[in-house]
Amino acid sequence: xxxxxxxxIWKSIFRHKYPDNSRxxxxxxxxxxxxxxxxxxxRKSGVRMSFTWCMGGLTFFLxxxxxxxxxxxxxxxxxxxxYAYNDIKALRDHVPIGIMRExxxxxxxxxxxxxxxxxxRVFLTGSYKPPREFxxxxxxxxxxxxxxxxxxxxxxxxxxxxxxAITVGTNMARATPLMGHEGPGxxxxxxxxxxxxxxxxxxxxxxxxxxxxxxxxxxxxxxLHCIAVPLxxxxxxxxxxxxxxxxxxxxxxx
Amino acid sequence: xxxxxxxxxxxFIKNFIDGLLEPTTYFxxxxxxxxxxxxxxxxxxxxxxIGSAFGLAVVFYFWSxxxxxxKLIVGKPxxxxxxxxxxxxxxxxxxxxxxxxxxxxLLDKGLPTFEHRESNRRVYCWPDRVDTEFLVLILxxxxxxxxxxxxxxxxxxxxxxxxxxxxxxxxxxxxxxxEMLVYxxxxxxxxxxxxxxxxxxxxxPYIDMNPKGCGYYTFKERRFxxxxxxxxxxxxxxxxxxxxxxxxxxxxxxxxPYAYWDPHKVVSLxxxxxxxxxxxxxxGRALPVNILLRELPGFIxxxxxxxxxxxxxxxxxxxxFYKDLGFIRYQTMIFFLLCMAALPLxxxxxxxxxxxxxxxxxxxxxxx
Ligand code: HEM
Numbered sequence: 001x002x003x004x005x006x007x008x009i010w011k012s013i014f015r016h017k018y019p020d021n022s023r024x025x026x027x028x029x030x031x032x033x034x035x036x037x038x039x040x041x042x043r044k045s046g047v048r049m050s051f052t053w054c055m056g057g058l059t060f061f062l063x064x065x066x067x068x069x070x071x072x073x074x075x076x077x078x079x080x081x082x083y084a085y086n087d088i089k090a091l092r093d094h095v096p097i098g099i100m101r102e103x104x105x106x107x108x109x110x111x112x113x114x115x116x117x118x119x120x121r122v123f124l125t126g127s128y129k130p131p132r133e134f135x136x137x138x139x140x141x142x143x144x145x146x147x148x149x150x151x152x153x154x155x156x157x158x159x160x161x162x163x164x165a166i167t168v169g170t171n172m173a174r175a176t177p178l179m180g181h182e183g184p185g186x187x188x189x190x191x192x193x194x195x196x197x198x199x200x201x202x203x204x205x206x207x208x209x210x211x212x213x214x215x216x217x218x219x220x221x222x223x224l225h226c227i228a229v230p231l232x233x234x235x236x237x238x239x240x241x242x243x244x245x246x247x248x249x250x251x252x253x254x
Numbered sequence: 255x256x257x258x259x260x261x262x263x264x265x266f267i268k269n270f271i272d273g274l275l276e277p278t279t280y281f282x283x284x285x286x287x288x289x290x291x292x293x294x295x296x297x298x299x300x301x302x303x304i305g306s307a308f309g310l311a312v313v314f315y316f317w318s319x320x321x322x323x324x325k326l327i328v329g330k331p332x333x334x335x336x337x338x339x340x341x342x343x344x345x346x347x348x349x350x351x352x353x354x355x356x357x358x359x360l361l362d363k364g365l366p367t368f369e370h371r372e373s374n375r376r377v378y379c380w381p382d383r384v385d386t387e388f389l390v391l392i393l394x395x396x397x398x399x400x401x402x403x404x405x406x407x408x409x410x411x412x413x414x415x416x417x418x419x420x421x422x423x424x425x426x427x428x429x430x431x432x433e434m435l436v437y438x439x440x441x442x443x444x445x446x447x448x449x450x451x452x453x454x455x456x457x458x459p460y461i462d463m464n465p466k467g468c469g470y471y472t473f474k475e476r477r478f479x480x481x482x483x484x485x486x487x488x489x490x491x492x493x494x495x496x497x498x499x500x501x502x503x504x505x506x507x508x509x510x511p512y513a514y515w516d517p518h519k520v521v522s523l524x525x526x527x528x529x530x531x532x533x534x535x536x537x538g539r540a541l542p543v544n545i546l547l548r549e550l551p552g553f554i555x556x557x558x559x560x561x562x563x564x565x566x567x568x569x570x571x572x573x574x575f576y577k578d579l580g581f582i583r584y585q586t587m588i589f590f591l592l593c594m595a596a597l598p599l600x601x602x603x604x605x606x607x608x609x610x611x612x613x614x615x616x617x618x619x620x621x622x
Contacts, residue, residue: 019380019381022378025378025379025380025381026378028380029378029379029380029384035379035380035384038379038383038384039379040378040379041376041377041378041379042376042377042379042382042383043372043373043374043375043376043377044372044373044375044376044377044382045368045369045371045372045373045469045470046373047377047382047383047386048372049386049390050349050353051369053346053349054386054387054390057387057390058390058394061390061391061394062394065395065398085412085413088409089409092406092407092409097403099399099402099403101407102401102402102403102405102406102407103398103399103402105407106334106335106398106401106402106405106407107398109332109334109335109338110335110338110394110398112335112427113335113338113339113342116339116487117342117343117346120343120346120350120487121346121350123458123480123483124350124354124471124480125468125469125470125471126466126467126468126469126470126472126476126479127468127469128458128459128462129459129462129464129465129467129468130459130468132459133459133460136456136458136459137456137459140452140455140456143455144452147427147428150425150427151425151428154425157409158412158413159408159409159410159411159412159413160410160411160412160413160414160417160419161332161408161409161410162413163413163414163415164418164419164422164423165422165423165424165425167415167422168422168423168424168432169424169425169428171440171444172431172440172443172444172445173444173445174440175439175440175441175444175445175619176441176445177441177445177446180441180445182440182441182619183441183445183619184441184615184618184619184620185618185620186619187618187619212415213413213415251468251469252369252372252373252469252470253367253369253370253373253468253469253470254373254468254469
């Protein structure tokens with residue numbers, strides 16, 4: 001053991017001794033890019049699991065699980081109507097003990113739950129109060145992004161469950177006031193006699209890329225699901241964590 | 255396998271529950287449940303009580319799975335998260351309420367709360383924080399692996415827009431909104447209200463001016479804030495999701511948890527618009543042809559709701575709030591509050607007087 005920990009290789013990786021004294025405990029956190037998301041010292045009350053329920057951390061962990069399993073799924077999945085369903089089916093039929101899709105799907109559901117519970121805990125401990133107002137708002141956007149991630153992903157297997165859930169969900173958009181063709185006020189937006197907001201030009205059309213959930217929608221949702229929304233969420237999670245630190249760490253009474 | 259050893263859930267229990275539950279009773283029960291949860295928090299949060307209640311709920315849940323209809327809908331792979339949500343929410347509400355009760359008692363005695371005592375002590379992140387995280391990470395991984403191994407992700411027939419399933423449902427986390435469609439048109443239930451929910455959430459830190467209760471659990475210092483939030487989250491969001499997923503069958507008809515989803519169930523709908531009540535019933539004359547005149551009563555009701563109620567409430571119930579918050583904050587708060595109350599109010603109007611729309615201008619998709 002000593003041989004290993006004294007070797008040049010080991011020392012080049014770990015810049016501290018075993019963290020059983022305050023100096024090394026501090027260094028263990030400081031010299032590690034991942035751990036140094038944490039401060040060196042934290043409020044005793046904030047460490048308790050019964051205080052934070054560890055829900056924010058769990059949400060983040062699930063986000064990572066989704067990223068990793070998602071990348072693996074992307075190797076096998078093609079977002080084209082002709083292939084999408086069969087690619088998913090092949091994952092089921094040809095992979096012994098294949099659980100990648102399951103991990104990704106159940107992880108996503110779980111992330112929706114943990115993000116809600118995280119919000120509940122933040123509310124119940126009054127942690128949105130000054131100086132943390134802004135971070136609560138970052139959180140609300142993260143909540144939206146989490147739901148969007150889950151929603152856009154729901155379409156990708158391209159089965160009955162997928163297409164109808166997305167159809168029902170996006171049907172709402174046609175009723176957007178002024179901007180959906182069945183929304184209040186849309187009828188007034190005209191150029192002469194020509195109605196500008198139609199089934200072929202309203203927000204729903206913009207979302208789906210067509211009048212019904214189709215090939216264009218599949219591609220759009222795929223790009224949103226795998227690139228746009230995760231990037232946005234990743235960025236905001238960074239902001240969120242940064243602000244947790246800058247706002248004085250996990251909240252506690254003054 | 256299981257059913258072989260376990261006797262089925264007795265019919266009379268099933269019939270009782272199916273007979274009891276309706277959208278009305280379901281909603282009333284959930285409101286009463288929340289009220290009782292807040293009111294009797296000192297009682298039910300005790301270990302023996304919650305332990306046995308939780309145990310009974312779990313036993314009853316699994317026992318219910320002996321019923322085919324129950325199992326069919328609750329056991330659907332994509333509905334499993336809802337059961338997890340239900341039980342984990344119950345658990346964490348217990349954790350929170352327990353801490354609130356204990357802290358409130360300490361505050362009553364003028365002693366520092368649990369968190370007050372510990373918040374000035376700083377501990378090293380390594381190992382205190384890091385091992386908790388590591389432990390949770392491992393537990394979560396194990397849970398996911400087991401779940402993923404035993405429950406296959408669903409894959410139905412290939413997508414086809416020609417074959418419409420009945421009922422067609424959005425993903426489970428949006429089913430509260432879909433349930434709202436029973437009472438409000440899509441432009442409200444699907445677009446405007448969700449926007450307001452998010453804006454309302456974002457406004458919370460700027461309208462809650464109560465300096466107390468930051469960073470520790472307490473109920474008595476934040477009665478209004480906590481009760482309102484729980485009403486929104488637990489009653490209007492989570493229980494409506496459960497209703498929308500488990501109890502809404504073909505044609506969005508209501509079915510008890512053990513009832514067979516009969517696609518031919520017919521429910522007579524004879525809902526009446528406010529304008530019809532006003533002109534046909536009360537004035538005893540025909541509906542005016544002019545749309546605006548026809549809907550005038552409805553417009554007055556809506557405008558009064560948002561303009562007369564706020565000052566009225568400020569004088570009646572919210573005196574202190576109004577003083578503490580000031581005009582703009584108070585108006586913002588009351589606006590979101592009234593929007594939130596709009597759902598239960600419409601529910602009650604629907605159930606009692608069959609009210610369909612307060613303002614009904616289907617010509618322009620403008621129904622409220
Ligand atoms: C992808 C989603 C999210 C992730 C990964 C995340 C992660 C975290 C983490 C790790 C913490 C540290 C404390 C803890 O674990 O409780 C935290 C704190 C916090 N989060 Fe989030 N969060 C997310 C969404 C939200 C949402 C939806 C809200 C509220 C609407 C929110 C509001 C806050 C606030 C105000 C704090 C500071 C709490 C305190 O100081 O006690 N977050 N978040």
